[in-house]
Structure formats: structure tokens, C-alpha cells
Amino acid sequence: MQTSEPSHDIIIAGGGVVGASLACALADAGLRVALIDAREPATDWPADSIDQRVYAITCASQTLFERLGVWEGIRQRGVSPYQAMEVWDAAGPGRIHFDAAELGEPWLGHIVEQRVIQAALLDGQRARPGLERLCPAELADFHLDDAAGVSARLGDGRELAAALLVGADGAGSRVRELAGIGVETHDYEQTAVVAVVASERAHAGTARQRFLPTGPLAFLPLRDGRCSIVWSTTPLEAERLLALPDEEFCIELGQAFDYELGAITRVSGRGGFPLRRLHAVDYVQQRLALVGDAAHVIHPLAGQGVNLGLLDVAALAEVVADTAAAGRDIGAHTNLRRYERWRRGDNALMQSAMDGFKWLFASPLTPVRLLRNLGLGTVDRLPPLKSLLARHAMGRAGDLPRLVRPDNRA
Numbered sequence: 001m002q003t004s005e006p007s008h009d010i011i012i013a014g015g016g017v018v019g020a021s022l023a024c025a026l027a028d029a030g031l032r033v034a035l036i037d038a039r040e041p042a043t044d045w046p047a048d049s050i051d052q053r054v055y056a057i058t059c060a061s062q063t064l065f066e067r068l069g070v071w072e073g074i075r076q077r078g079v080s081p082y083q084a085m086e087v088w089d090a091a092g093p094g095r096i097h098f099d100a101a102e103l104g105e106p107w108l109g110h111i112v113e114q115r116v117i118q119a120a121l122l123d124g125q126r127a128r129p130g131l132e133r134l135c136p137a138e139l140a141d142f143h144l145d146d147a148a149g150v151s152a153r154l155g156d157g158r159e160l161a162a163a164l165l166v167g168a169d170g171a172g173s174r175v176r177e178l179a180g181i182g183v184e185t186h187d188y189e190q191t192a193v194v195a196v197v198a199s200e201r202a203h204a205g206t207a208r209q210r211f212l213p214t215g216p217l218a219f220l221p222l223r224d225g226r227c228s229i230v231w232s233t234t235p236l237e238a239e240r241l242l243a244l245p246d247e248e249f250c251i252e253l254g255q256a257f258d259y260e261l262g263a264i265t266r267v268s269g270r271g272g273f274p275l276r277r278l279h280a281v282d283y284v285q286q287r288l289a290l291v292g293d294a295a296h297v298i299h300p301l302a303g304q305g306v307n308l309g310l311l312d313v314a315a316l317a318e319v320v321a322d323t324a325a326a327g328r329d330i331g332a333h334t335n336l337r338r339y340e341r342w343r344r345g346d347n348a349l350m351q352s353a354m355d356g357f358k359w360l361f362a363s364p365l366t367p368v369r370l371l372r373n374l375g376l377g378t379v380d381r382l383p384p385l386k387s388l389l390a391r392h393a394m395g396r397a398g399d400l401p402r403l404v405r406p407d408n409r410a
């Protein structure tokens with residue numbers, strides 16, 4: 001494959017939430033963007049249905065969607081704000097409670113279905129003339145040329161050329177593989193069982209998580225009064241839970257959640273996701289960058305995966321826009337390194353924090369159990385520490401890119 005005359009400035013492989021957001025942000029910076037995705041997102045669905053995949057969206061991610069002009073489309077399609085969060089340990093009395101009002105915020109975040117975000121982002125893409133959607137289409141191969149640029153070949157034989165290729169193609173990234181970028185991985189030996197459930201008592205706009213010895217069980221409040229659950233457990237146990245008749249599943253789930261919301265009365269849309277940690281050794285090469293799950297996959301226990309990907313989007317968009325504005329090469333490794341330095345350390349820190357939590361709550365050792373109960377209780381009684389933790393979870397802490405800063409300071 002020869003590098004030909006550039007048809008675009010940037011080619012993005014993967015139009016999930018992360019890739020589609022990046023495409024909009026880069027088009028807003030005046031760049032010519034090609035967005036390739038294997039699947040068209042859904043645009044309509046039965047009114048009473050809920051997507052199996054839902055995200056806890058942080059305030060920082062909401063700010064990004066507002067700046068991209070897609071938040072209103074998300075909000076109109078249906079979101080569920082949550083004002084409080086409860087975390088507790090099944091093996092002791094320790095409990096921590098976060099409240100938006102204590103932080104002077106209207107909410108801690110929103111629970112949003114993946115398809116809702118994708119549909120709003122599709123409207124956002126169609127409204128941007130500088131953005132070309134190639135969908136359904138698959139990236140089959142590419143050729144990177146240090147000086148001339150990158151050329152990409154699609155599965156149907158079409159060829160594109162640009163100064164930069166971005167891999168936003170998820171955990172099994174073909175871009176990462178073809179570029180020969182290694183990964184550090186760890187199999188958690190856990191599967192997340194997801195489902196939508198109805199309960200006897202109302203969720204009252206609170207996200208809840210109970211730590212069981214086998215893994216965390218989260219109840220996320222949905223707009224129609226039901227909850228989306230993420231139940232991380234051993235693969236064998238997950239297999240058993242997925243095979244149970246609905247009625248028995250509801251009984252076991254109610255018990256596992258210690259009847260916090262009373263009995264579970266209905267379940268639908270059960271599915272299982274094997275869990276692993278993955279981190280790309282490099283986020284950038286000459287003419288190439290990775291974002292989102294293509295660069296890092298974390299345990300879903302704090303609901304941060306897509307939020308970290310959206311912080312990558314804001315950081316990479318800022319680096320590329322600044323580089324282009326200065327008249328420099330947007331695909332040069334030296335310029336892309338700023339993005340890698342900005343995001344890789346933060347993402348590694350979040351991965352380690354998730355591993356630490358997982359270990360702490362899985363440990364059957366009495367001193368560790370006492371410590372975690374003491375820890376939860378102590379943090380709950382220390383407002384400054386609690387506020388710091390909450391601000392991290394809301395994406396309001398650290399060195400934030402312009403696109404996600406609450407007041408958009410330059």
C-alpha cells in the first residue's frame with residue numbers, strides 16, 4: 001500500500017462512544033476527519049426497553065458532551081441523574097455515603113444507555129460537514145510512513161490517506177495489533193453479569209454497591225424506576241446465574257443485595273462480560289494514537305471505563321488542535337507524546353486503584369476486613385477526604401483538558 005495524497009487530516013478507526021466523540025471534537029477544531037465503524041448505531045427502539053449496556057457518566061463527561069452540542073440530544077432521549085451513592089461491605093458494618101448536596105452539586109452523575117449516547121453522537125456527526133462517516137466499513141490494514149503520512153485500506157478495498165490514524169476500536173483493537181503495540185494484561189478471573197431489574201422499593205436516585213467476597217454488586221438507578229445491575233463474580237458462578245430461571249435469579253439477587261431495595265420482582269436482558277485489565281505499552285507512535293478501550297481496559301467496579309476514554313478524547317483533541325494551530329505536523333511522534341504523557345499515568349493510577357479496591361474487598365483475612373470497615377467508616381466521617389474522593393469519581397480533579405473543565409478556562 002502506497003501513501004497517497006491525503007483525503008483527510010485524521011482517520012479514526014472505531015465509532016463507539018469514544019471514537020465518535022473524538023471525531024466531533026476534531027471536526028470542531030477545523031480538521032477533516034474520516035470516522036470508520038463496522039456497525040451503524042441504533043437510532044430507535046421500543047419505548048419501554050432498556051439497553052443492556054449502560055454507563056455511569058461523570059460530570060466531566062457530561063461537560064464534554066455539552067461542549068460537543070450532543071448533551072441535549074442525550075438528555076431528551078432519557079437519562080437518570082443520581083444524587084447519592086452508597087458503598088458498603090457484606091462482611092462488616094463499614095459504609096460510605098456520598099451526597100451531591102454536600103458537594104454543592106445538583107447530582108453526582110447520570111446513568112445513560114450506550115445506545116442513547118451513540119444516537120445523539122450520530123446526530124452530532126451528521127451536523128458536521130468536515131466529518132465523513134464510513135459506516136458500515138472495517139479497517140483492514142494500514143501503512144505508516146514517517147514523512148508522508150498514513151494510508152488505510154478498508155475491508156471493501158477503499159483507501160484513505162491522512163496525517164494521523166487513531167485507534168478507537170475497543171479492547172481487541174486491530175489498530176493496536178497491526179501497529180505491533182504490546183499490552184500488559186491481567187485476567188481478573190471474574191465475569192460481570194449485567195441485567196435490568198425491578199425491585200420492591202424505589203431506587204430514589206441513588207447508585208449502590210455492595211462488596212461481596214466474590215466481587216462487587218452494583219445497582220444503577222434507571223430513568224424508568226428499574227435498576228441496571230453489574231454483578232462481578234467468578235466465571236463459574238456467573239455461568240450458573242446466567243442459566244437460572246428468572247424467578248430464581250431474582251431470589252438470589254435479592255439475597256446477595258441483602259434486600260437493600262426489598263425483593264427483586266422482575267429481570268430482563270441478562271448478559272455476561274469476562275473482566276480483564278489491559279494497558280497498551282505505548283499510546284502513540286509516529287502517525288498513530290490509541291484512545292479509550294484500545295489503550296486501556298479497567299475493572300467496571302467504579303464505572304470509569306468510558307469516562308477515562310472521554311478524558312483521552314479531550315486531551316488528544318486539545319493536543320492535535322494546538323499542534324495544527326501552530327502549523328506543526330499533527331502526526332509527528334514528538335507532538336503526540338504530550339497526549340501520552342498527559343493520559344497514560346492517570347489511567348495507570350485509576351487501574352491500580354481499581355485493583356487495590358478489588359483486592360481489599362476480596363480478602364477474607366480478618367485484619368484486612370477490619371481495616372476496610374474501619375476505612376469506610378473513617379472516610380465517611382472525614383468530609384475533606386470524602387469530598388476529594390467524590391471529586392475524583394466525578395472527573396472534577398486533576399489536570400483537566402480544556403474541553404472538560406467546568407468553566408472552560410483556557
Ligand SMILES: Cc1cc2nc3c(=O)[nH]c(=O)nc-3n(C[C@H](O)[C@H](O)[C@H](O)COP(=O)(O)OP(=O)(O)OC[C@H]3O[C@@H](n4cnc5c(N)ncnc54)[C@H](O)[C@@H]3O)c2cc1C
Pocket residue numbers: 013014015016017018019036037038039054055056057137138139140168169170171174192194230273291292293294300302303304305306307308309
Ligand atoms: C459490564 C461492564 C460495565 C461497564 N460499565 C461502565 C460504566 O458504568 N461506566 C463507564 O464509564 N464504563 C463502563 N464500562 C466500560 C465501557 O464499556 C468501555 O470503557 C467503553 O465501551 C469503551 O468505549 P470505546 O469507544 O473505547 O470502545 P467500544 O465501545 O468497544 O467501541 C469500539 C468500536 O470500534 C468498532 N470497531 C472495532 N474494530 C473495528 C475495525 N477493525 N474497523 C472499524 N470499526 C471497528 C466497533 O464496532 C465499536 O463500535 C463497563 C464495561 C463492562 C464490561
